[in-house]
Amino acid sequence: MATKILYIEDNPLNMRLIRKLLKSFGYDMVEAIDGLRGIQMVEAELPYLILVDINLPDIDGLEVTRRLKANPAYAHIPIIALTANAMHGDREMCLEAGCDGYIAKPVVRQELKNTLSYFLESDTPAAAC
Numbered sequence: 001m002a003t004k005i006l007y008i009e010d011n012p013l014n015m016r017l018i019r020k021l022l023k024s025f026g027y028d029m030v031e032a033i034d035g036l037r038g039i040q041m042v043e044a045e046l047p048y049l050i051l052v053d054i055n056l057p058d059i060d061g062l063e064v065t066r067r068l069k070a071n072p073a074y075a076h077i078p079i080i081a082l083t084a085n086a087m088h089g090d091r092e093m094c095l096e097a098g099c100d101g102y103i104a105k106p107v108v109r110q111e112l113k114n115t116l117s118y119f120l121e122s123d124t125p126a127a128a129c
């Protein structure tokens with residue numbers, strides 16, 4: 001069974017792009033189009049890793065991350081923030097919220113692949129960012 005990754009993203013084009021990439025890497029993807037649905041999907045699907053957009057229509061990706069990391073049942077799941085806000089301080093904000101990693105949009109195929117491999121195929125606890 002392929003490794004399941006949850007992507008929380010409100011933009012259909014980004015969703016389609018990442019779906020295509022994850023499929024080509026051999027991962028399974030489950031999807032949510034806003035933050036609260038994302039948290040419900042975590043409970044329902046228990047993904048191995050979560051990719052989260054920061055700008056979401058309800059609660060933002062940082063708040064999604066805070067809520068999941070505050071729950072002992074889900075705190076171990078790596079969360080990688082994907083954001084177009086390539087502004088200074090963004091990376092720090094993501095890490096402060098509890099994200100395990102950070103990828104700036106537009107997503108580069110190889111960077112995504114390497115980051116996922118790092119978190120999913122390594123035996124050592126992750127601290128890449």
Ligand code: MN
Nearest residue numbers: 010053055056
């Ligand atoms: Mn968005």
